[in-house]
Amino acid sequence: MAIIDFINFYIVPGLLLGSIYAVGAIGITMVFGILRFAHFAHGDMATMGAFIALAVVGLFGVTPWTALPIAMVLTAILAVGIDRTFYDYLRKRPAILTVMASLGVALMLRSLVQVIWGVDPQTYQRGIVRPDTYFGILLRPRELYTFLSVIVIVVALTIFLRASKWGKAMRAMSDNPDLARLSGVDNRMVTLLLWTIVGALCAASGFMLAINTELTPMMGWFLLLPMFAAAILGGVGRVEGAVLGGLIVGMVEELSVLVMPGQYKAATAFVILLLILLVRPRGLLNGKVL
Amino acid sequence: MSHSPMSVSPATADDFVLAMENVRGGYGDADILQGVTIKVAPREIVVIVGPNGAGKSTAMKAVFGLLIVRGGTVVFDGEDITGWAPNRIVKRGICYVPQVENVFREMTVHENFEMGAFLRKGDLTAAYDRVYQLFPDLKAKRKTPAGDLSGGQRQMVAMGRALMLDPKLLLLDEPTAGLSPKYMEQIFQITRDVRDTGVSIMLVEQHAKQALAFCDRGYVLATGANRHEGTGAALLADQEVAHMFLGG
Structure with a gap:
C-alpha cells in the first residue's frame, strides 16, 4: 500500500473522527473540571444540536455550514436551560446524583429527538460529493470544513481561556474552587459560561459527525464512550488534553481495522479507557484524579 | 487564667482595625470558640499561638465569615461584619491566605x-x-x-x-507550616515588609517561639478561649507560656 493511500484511507478518516471526538471531549473535560461530575447527557446533547441544525436548514433553507453557528447558539441556550432546570437543583448534593440526573436528561433528549424527527436516519444534503485532491490527499469539502471548524473552535476557546478575565476565572474554578470563591469569582457566572460553551461544543461535534455520516437519534449515545475515553486519556480538566485524547482515540479506532475485524472498531475506545485508568489514571497531561 | 490588661497597646478601642470580642461559634452545632477576644491595631502583626485544638485557625476563620458565629461581635474598620459572607468581607478589605x-x-x-x-x-x-x-x-x-x-x-x-486586592488586614493561616527554618525566617521577614506597606496582619502559628519573637503582639489560646496576651517579648518571658510551649 502506497503511503498516500495509507494517508487517505486511514490517517485522514482517523483525524476527522478524532477531531469530532476532540470537540466533544473538551466539553466533557470542562464539566468534569469545573462542576466535578461526569456529564452523561453530553452525547445526546450533541444529537440534539445536530437535529437543531437540520431544523434550521429545513426552516430557513440555508446551507448546513451556515446553520451550524445558529444551532450552536440554540444548543447553548438549551444547555443553560437544562442546567438551571435539573443540575442546579442538585448542586449541593453528592455529585453522583447529578451524574444520574444527566443520564435521565440524556434519555429525555433522545426521546425528544425521536418524537420530533422520527427514528429514521436523515441527512443534511442529498447526493454524492466527489473529493478534491490536495497534493494527493483526497478531501471532500465537508471534511475540509470540519477540520477548519475544529481548528477555529479550539483556537478561539484557547484564547478565551488563556487571555480573557472570565476564561481565567473558569480555569481558576477548575484548579481550586475554594480559592476562586475567596478571590471573588462568581460561581453562577462561571457555571453559566460553562454551559454556554458546552452546549455550543456539543452542537458542533454532533453536527460534524452527522454531516460526515448521517443523523440518527442514537448517534450521540455512541459518541459518549469515545469522548469520555478521550477526556480521561488527555487528563481530566485539561482542554489541550481532550484535543490530544480525541485525536488519539479517533486515530486508533481507524487504524484498529488493520489488525482487528472492523466490528471491533467501537470497542477500541473502551480498551483505551481501561488501559489509561490502569496505567496512568491522571491521563497524558496530568489531569485531576477522579 | 487571668486576662492581662491591654496595657501593652497604645491604641484605644476605636483605633483597632479589627476587634473580635467574646466570639463563640463553630462549624456545626458544637462551639469550638468559647469566647475569644482578639484585636489588631493598624500596622500591627498579631500572632495567635496555642496547643493543637486550641481554636487558633478557627478564630481566624471566624473573622473571615467561614464559621457560624453564635455570640460576640467582629468589628472591622469601624463596621460590624459579624455573620457576613466571605466574598463581602473580601470586598470590604480583609484577605485570607488558607494554610493549604x-x-x-x-x-x-x-x-x-x-x-x-x-x-x-x-x-x-x-x-x-x-x-x-x-x-x-x-x-x-x-x-x-x-x-x-x-x-x-x-x-x-x-x-x-x-x-x-490591597487589603487593610491580611489573615495568614500557618504560613510557615512545612517550611525549612531558612524559609520560615524569610516568610517572617516578608510579613514585616508587607506590614511596612501599611497592612495589618493576623497570623496563626505552630512555631510559637519563633512567631512570638517576631510579632508585635500575641494571643495564646487554649481550648477555644483566651489564655494569655501581651507583646511577643512579654509572652516569651512568661513562665506559664514558656511551660506550655517551650518545654521550660
Whole structure:
C-alpha cells in the first residue's frame, strides 16, 4: 500500500473522527473540571444540536455550514436551560446524583429527538460529493470544513481561556474552587459560561459527525464512550488534553481495522479507557484524579 | 487564667482595625470558640499561638465569615461584619491566605496575582509592582505554574495573591507550616515588609517561639478561649507560656 493511500484511507478518516471526538471531549473535560461530575447527557446533547441544525436548514433553507453557528447558539441556550432546570437543583448534593440526573436528561433528549424527527436516519444534503485532491490527499469539502471548524473552535476557546478575565476565572474554578470563591469569582457566572460553551461544543461535534455520516437519534449515545475515553486519556480538566485524547482515540479506532475485524472498531475506545485508568489514571497531561 | 490588661497597646478601642470580642461559634452545632477576644491595631502583626485544638485557625476563620458565629461581635474598620459572607468581607478589605491549597497550581504566578485582583477594576500596575517588589524571586518565575514552585515560593505566591486586592488586614493561616527554618525566617521577614506597606496582619502559628519573637503582639489560646496576651517579648518571658510551649 502506497503511503498516500495509507494517508487517505486511514490517517485522514482517523483525524476527522478524532477531531469530532476532540470537540466533544473538551466539553466533557470542562464539566468534569469545573462542576466535578461526569456529564452523561453530553452525547445526546450533541444529537440534539445536530437535529437543531437540520431544523434550521429545513426552516430557513440555508446551507448546513451556515446553520451550524445558529444551532450552536440554540444548543447553548438549551444547555443553560437544562442546567438551571435539573443540575442546579442538585448542586449541593453528592455529585453522583447529578451524574444520574444527566443520564435521565440524556434519555429525555433522545426521546425528544425521536418524537420530533422520527427514528429514521436523515441527512443534511442529498447526493454524492466527489473529493478534491490536495497534493494527493483526497478531501471532500465537508471534511475540509470540519477540520477548519475544529481548528477555529479550539483556537478561539484557547484564547478565551488563556487571555480573557472570565476564561481565567473558569480555569481558576477548575484548579481550586475554594480559592476562586475567596478571590471573588462568581460561581453562577462561571457555571453559566460553562454551559454556554458546552452546549455550543456539543452542537458542533454532533453536527460534524452527522454531516460526515448521517443523523440518527442514537448517534450521540455512541459518541459518549469515545469522548469520555478521550477526556480521561488527555487528563481530566485539561482542554489541550481532550484535543490530544480525541485525536488519539479517533486515530486508533481507524487504524484498529488493520489488525482487528472492523466490528471491533467501537470497542477500541473502551480498551483505551481501561488501559489509561490502569496505567496512568491522571491521563497524558496530568489531569485531576477522579 | 487571668486576662492581662491591654496595657501593652497604645491604641484605644476605636483605633483597632479589627476587634473580635467574646466570639463563640463553630462549624456545626458544637462551639469550638468559647469566647475569644482578639484585636489588631493598624500596622500591627498579631500572632495567635496555642496547643493543637486550641481554636487558633478557627478564630481566624471566624473573622473571615467561614464559621457560624453564635455570640460576640467582629468589628472591622469601624463596621460590624459579624455573620457576613466571605466574598463581602473580601470586598470590604480583609484577605485570607488558607494554610493549604492556597495557590492555583495550574496557573502561572502572574495569573495567580491576576486572580487575586479579580474584583478590582482599573489599572493594576501599582499592585503588580508592589507584589514583585515584595517577592523579587517571583519576578523571574512569573510564567511558571505555581504548582511547580518550592513550598516557600508557593507561600509567597499565596500572600501575593491576597495582597493584590490591597487589603487593610491580611489573615495568614500557618504560613510557615512545612517550611525549612531558612524559609520560615524569610516568610517572617516578608510579613514585616508587607506590614511596612501599611497592612495589618493576623497570623496563626505552630512555631510559637519563633512567631512570638517576631510579632508585635500575641494571643495564646487554649481550648477555644483566651489564655494569655501581651507583646511577643512579654509572652516569651512568661513562665506559664514558656511551660506550655517551650518545654521550660
